[in-house]
Amino acid sequence: MLKRAIIVGASSGMGEALARRLAREGYKVGLVARRQEELDRIAGEINGSGAPRAFTAAHDVTDTQGARDCFDALVQRLDGLDALIYTAGVMPPVGAEEFDPAKDRSIVEVNVIGAMTWLDLGAERFQIQGAGTLVGVGSVAGDRGRRGQPAYAASKAALHTFMEALRNRLATKGVQVLTIKPGPTHTPMTADIEKMPMAIDADQSADGIFRAMARGADTAYVPIQWLPIMAVIKSIPSVVFRRMPLD
Template sequence: MANRFIFGVTSSIAEATARLFAVDGDNLFLVARDQVKLHIIADDLRVRGAGKVFTAVVDARAFDTHRQIFEDAFTALESIDTILIAHGTLPDQKSCEASFDELRKEFETNGLAVMSLLTHAANQLVQQGSGTLCVISSVAGDRGRQSNYVYGAAKGAVSIFLQGLRNRLSSSGVHVMTVKPGFVDTPMTRDFDKNMLWTTPEKIASGIYNALQKKKDIVYLPWFWALIMWIIRLIPEPIFKRLRL
């Protein structure tokens, strides 16, 4: 039995991952901004076998609340084995191109909020001397594409931040894991055309669960996205900039 903290548990991937933790009888501290959905998920996880389940309502962009939420979680659970940060939005690229205010809002949600949470979480785990920080980034952060470069820039910043944090904490007993999913069929992507590259939140959750057991540093989910993104990163910029991606 482990103690798990999940920020953004109402996201499809986080909820599916929480269900796997619940089956193990883990104690959970769940955070989301939608109180109604949060309580529905918490009740469901209790039925599925979770141990103690605590909840808190926090908005990702409410930066001044981030330190307190981790203090509350450590008070409730006494220690934390895993901190999963899974919140996020999918920006409207055209709106962000037209309005810097919109761009800033989306970058704060998908980038700066994650960095704020990680800063407080890392300090708490270092003091504890153990634990895993697991963050859902995206393959979109591996290279900027005209169709979603605002989202990609935020996720790319998060991935680089995690890389530095992993380097900083390597001797502290704290493990840092970056999760890079590809295309996932969730309510956030319901308007997209689907093909064989798409997968389900449940399969991503299974990949996260297994990667946590193996203490992976960086994991692409499903695995073939590591190969796809390796190829995309190799395309020379003079060619890449002409592609309609």
């Protein structure tokens, strides 16, 4: 049978690109996002005139109570599950002198709580199944606390740590837990950002994620060039880092 994956946050950007890529690589895909019309468009393009390979479910990841029903319904449509990929994320603009708890909370709800909810559902299933792949899309931003996006960086750091803990729980049970740390990527979420050094497009990012899944990786920087760069950045002492012109 074909492999089966659920992609949360599949209506645009990295999630959409990954859904298309997985469908091309022999997966049936369950697409989750808020906007049904966007999901229908993508599913229609994936399915073309052939047998259905993409199924959709409109869902807001901040509705944690509704996640299980959505998950179960998609698993039923896919007749099982082999991979769950959480790509949903928000990064609203934050002013240099802005401190807005409501905005920070909205970031954490999508980037952390939503991710934990969906990844827990996948983890619970894959633990029983003794097989499966969990993918959480973090960010290089989660590796250091830059001044520009405190809540976003913290949310991604939280996700990285959560993924590491899941990996430590599930590694002996045949489950791959993969943390993706993309560098700047051209997506609707980053459309308003002017400075995007070494930015790649969503298809390139999806390619990197798929390759990391295929080789059974634990953590993958996408593109790989960010691995040495972040190794250097992570080693910079805080007293120096805070004086560097990094937003």
